Amino acid sequence: MSKSTRATKMLEKAGIAFTVHTYEYDPNADRIGMQAAAALDEMPARVLKTLMALVDDKAVLVIVPSDHEVSMKKLAAAFGGKSAHMMKPADAERISGYKVGGISPFGQMRKLAAAIEEQAMMHDLIFINGGQRGLQVRLAPHDAAKVLNAVVAPLVT
Template sequence: MAKRSDASAGTPATVALVAAGIPFTAHAYDHDPRAAAYGLEAAEKLGLPPEIVFKTLVADVDGGLAVGIVPVAMQLDLKALASAVGGKRAEMADPQVAQRRTGYVVGGISPIGQKTALPIVLDESAILCETILVSGGRRGLDLELAPDDLLAVTGGSYAAIARSR
């Protein structure tokens, strides 16, 4: 996988990956602002199976924020995320708070290069994938990289945090 650093991919996420020397591939697509599910839209427009395209979700865990990364066709198990970060109770974070703390807009929140470093938990299903795709920091841009590299650059960990819809 080659590093890609064209101007269209210049986001805090790509800058962080280049600085860390982590190989990635940027995948841009034409985002439809009417799309109901950004992650499923990415998988469809990129022609990829939804099992390897992951969405980044920010949750409030016992008054602090944490990030859960799960396959786009799955749901985040909030109780499992809370447990994975040593908390008891979790709920989805207010979108405005998530945007302010991460520096990204909803639908384009990347787990990489966030304004405020938050605890990151990647669903363990990613272990089975050679590479996965996560948001690149804006709607219409996903980054493909090895799951272990994602955790290395974010200081994250694996846990079973996804459940079927």
Template sequence: MSALGSLPPVAKRATPSAGTPATVALSAAGVDWTAHPYTHDPAAESFGTEAATALGVAPERVLKTLVADVDGALVVAVVPVSGTLDLKALASAVGGKRAAMADPALAERTTGYVVGGISPLGQRKRLRTVVDASALEHDTVLVSGGRRGLDVELSPADLVRLTGATTAPVGRP
């Protein structure tokens, strides 16, 4: 299913017994997905841009997972790495008034992932999720596979379905 061209995909796992919580969730759901590992550079300034560059993928197709606090509740926003999260649009998308980025330590404890490896899939506590509407323009998108240096490629429809997300224009170029 890989749409990355010459990049050799790593076959999806046959059983959900190994991998990150994200890859386990994907395998258990029975959807088509492809793992794309890359060598993470600890000095990289942007995890998402690093992934897009390392994998040779347009940054509009690589999505970053951000955790925000909307009126006291944590919410996940999934937006292209080529842009930024519009906090006002996120608050509006979930019926809130005010949004701010969540404390990174709280995001890590709640999702079970480390910053730079937070996946929208397989989180410890399922949070309300909003996927930027631009993701639907692509046949496949890439999101964190649950650790730094691993992205997974899947259809945006499967991403939305598996996370229980709504879609809204929450990203800014």
């Protein structure tokens, strides 16, 4: 497994401090984020999952704790939209340039608006996918929000 991805290169270029952590990815896991948290022996609230959604038909990134579900109503509100729904996996892969299970908000094929669940900001460090299945980057949540120019808002049910 390569520890250098578009995501890690973007973080390096931006001068963001991070560490890389690998784990045994389980393609059959029901909840990939929860499997990553267990494999890393981390609290699920600190291991964030990156989801791709559409708000008023515009692609956005949604970053929430792996043990929570996104509220579509809150997601739409975070972007000032009227409606939101999750993107189809094939569309998420095409737009992000990453495979499902390895989608990172960093180093995507094109810059998308991003939102991070406000609860994530309570932690000193969080884990976010590093652009490859079985690869996570650990960084300060404020650094993640800054480099993504993300909205920090309540997003979960």
